[in-house]
Amino acid sequence: MIRLPPYAPGMRIGLFGGSFNPPHEGHRLVALTALRRAGLDALWVMVTPGNPLKDPAQLPSSAERFARAKTFFRHPRIRVTDFETPLRVRYSWQTVEFLLRRAPGVKFVWVMGADNLAGFHRWRRWRDIAKALPILVVDRPGSTHGAAFGGVAGWFSRARLPEARAATLCNRRPPALVLLHGPRSPLSSTQLRRRDRSADHAS
Numbered sequence: 250m251i252r253l254p255p256y257a258p259g260m261r262i263g264l265f266g267g268s269f270n271p272p273h274e275g276h277r278l279v280a281l282t283a284l285r286r287a288g289l290d291a292l293w294v295m296v297t298p299g300n301p302l303k304d305p306a307q308l309p310s311s312a313e314r315f316a317r318a319k320t321f322f323r324h325p326r327i328r329v330t331d332f333e334t335p336l337r338v339r340y341s342w343q344t345v346e347f348l349l350r351r352a353p354g355v356k357f358v359w360v361m362g363a364d365n366l367a368g369f370h371r372w373r374r375w376r377d378i379a380k381a382l383p384i385l386v387v388d389r390p391g392s393t394h395g396a397a398f399g400g401v402a403g404w405f406s407r408a409r410l411p412e413a414r415a416a417t418l419c420n421r422r423p424p425a426l427v428l429l430h431g432p433r434s435p436l437s438s439t440q441l442r443r444r445d446r447s448a449d450h451a452s
């Protein structure tokens with residue numbers, strides 16, 4: 250049996266998947282923004298076994314990334330989980346399908362940064378994900394335009410809600426999308442890995 254964080258019918262839960270290699274303040278900003286502006290009861294930080302669009306070489310195990318994320322995200326409404334690893338998930342549509350079956354009545358919303366929406370058309374069965382649950386996107390420097398006008402923007406045009414309606418997103422019938430603007434973080438895991446590598450070289 251796959252273990253999940255606590256849930257109950259009617260709860261509003263954000264699903265925030267990522268590599269988290271390592272976690273950083275940009276991730277925290279997304280998590281807190283989603284909790285607050287969508288009025289979520291909880292946010293699950295889902296440490297992926299591996300983004301299918303990224304090179305898995307050099308990716309620490311999900312156990313290592315999970316441990317680090319658990320230490321990093323200390324918040325009463327944030328739960329870190331790596332259930333996608335025992336579930337042997339490769340693509341997010343599998344996660345969504347599993348959760349909707351396993352936790353009926355929970356109001357799930359998919360949470361992502363703007364760069365992920367800009368590349369969403371490359372995700373396996375992205376239309377099925379979009380038809381299965383609402384999507385909340387938090388702006389990210391460098392991806393504002395791509396998220397608003399990129400590959401999937403046309404498809405979402407009628408499903409897009411104004412930011413002021415973000416708190417209603419969990420109750421919307423999908424497809425439904427909100428693109429949130431506000432405080433942004435320029436941080437990335439790539440940048441942190443580079444910084445760690447140069448510190449190693451210097452010492």
Ligand SMILES: Nc1ncnc2c1ncn2[C@@H]1O[C@H](COP(=O)(O)OP(=O)(O)OP(=O)(O)O)[C@@H](O)[C@H]1O
Nearest residue numbers: 267268269275361362365388389434436437438439
């Ligand atoms: N600074 C940020 N602002 C907004 N969203 C972010 C930011 N950093 C990461 N995210 C979002 O967090 C989720 C997990 O991202 P991920 O763990 O790949 O971090 P990353 O910094 O993009 O990593 P990498 O640099 O290794 O690609 C994705 O939805 C991504 O869009």
Ligand SMILES: O=C(O)c1ccc[n+]([C@@H]2O[C@H](COP(=O)([O-])O)[C@@H](O)[C@H]2O)c1
Nearest residue numbers: 266267268297300302340341342372373
């Ligand atoms: O399902 C897909 O095709 C797919 C393609 C790219 C990314 N994802 C998921 O998107 C989330 C963010 O990934 P990342 O690497 O940008 O942190 C994570 O849960 C990935 O598994 C999923």
